[in-house]
Amino acid sequence: MKADKIQFIEDRSTGIEVVSLEQVQITYPPHTHVDHYVFGIVTEGTIRIRIDDQCYECSEGEYFSVLPDVRHSIEPKTEHYSMITTCIPKTDEIKKDLDVIKREIIGNPELELSIAQMSQKVNISSYHMIRKFSDENGLTPHKFQMQCRVRKAQQLLREGYKVVDVAYMVGFCDQSHLDRVFKKQVGISPEQFANSAISSNADA
Secondary structure (H helix, E strand, O other): OOHHHEEEEEEOOOOEEEEEEEEEOOOEEEEOOOOEEEEEEEEEOEEEEEEOOEEEEEEOOOEEEEOOOOOEEEEEOOOOEEEEEEEEEOOOOOOOOOHHHHHHHHHOOOOOOOHHHHHHHHOOOHHHHHHHHHHHHOOOHHHHHHHHHHHHHHHHHHOOOOHHHHHHHOOOOOHHHHHHHHHHHHOOOHHHHHHHEEEEOOOO
16 A cells, blocks of 8 residues: 555644545454544545444545544445544543553553453452443453554654664564554554654644
8 A cells, every 4th residue: 555545644732633545445443542532524435434333334425423432443335435534632531430540551551461450450350340441441451552552653653763663662572563453453554654644733
């Protein structure tokens, strides 16, 4: 895939990110956007989007929205599609029972935090902790951590770090591991992302 077919634009002063996809065939597996509202519009072709247990099809000119921390996935229904999505941070915090674990993973996704350690922090069994975390955040703790590692990798790549260094900085055992997880979640390789990402700051 040519890097110019997907572009990531981030405004660091507001935390808003815009993703532009042009004639792609990318499938996005189930994931969430932490504390962000997502608004998307299809500009060409048709996609199928699953939000929780509901499945929809969106074609050219149609739009969709996803609430923060809600699991969703996207797959193409036509040979290719084009789409623009905007991720907007929410401003009011709604406290949940397992926020202490969620915030720890977000803040330090590169750290190894076992299920037993997470359970001890909130004084419930491992089974109930995993189930409750999934109910509150849309993903299991492990999948949530992998998603947060990729998000941190995206930020480090925007800042100019080399892919091989980023892999270790975010907790992956090597670059190939980062490449596999990153491409599955983002749709392109870390190298392609680094060439496609644009950061802006209103104060600059």
